[in-house]
Amino acid sequence: MSEVLELFKEHESNRKWFEENHESLVKSYDGNFIAIYKQRVVDFDEDVGRLMERVKKNYPLDRVSVEHVSKEKLQLIL
Numbered sequence: 001m002s003e004v005l006e007l008f009k010e011h012e013s014n015r016k017w018f019e020e021n022h023e024s025l026v027k028s029y030d031g032n033f034i035a036i037y038k039q040r041v042v043d044f045d046e047d048v049g050r051l052m053e054r055v056k057k058n059y060p061l062d063r064v065s066v067e068h069v070s071k072e073k074l075q076l077i078l
Contacts, residue, residue, distance in 0.1 A: 014065035031073060
């Protein structure tokens with residue numbers, strides 16, 4: 001499998017996990033950005049810049065999905 005396809009599948013898997021767990025994530029992380037790696041929240045912050053600084057030090061950035069958690073579903077396209 002090509003690396004690009006593998007990355008795409010990993011991000012799709014993280015996105016699906018986010019959508020399936022949205023309600024419980026809102027209870028813990030409402031108003032924050034979360035970093036998802038292998039279908040697990042690995043960090044969060046209300047400031048996406050601070051979050052990204054920490055994430056890039058600890059995880060392979062190309063394999064981490066970042067989502068904003070809100071009662072109102074919002075999708076950021078980066």
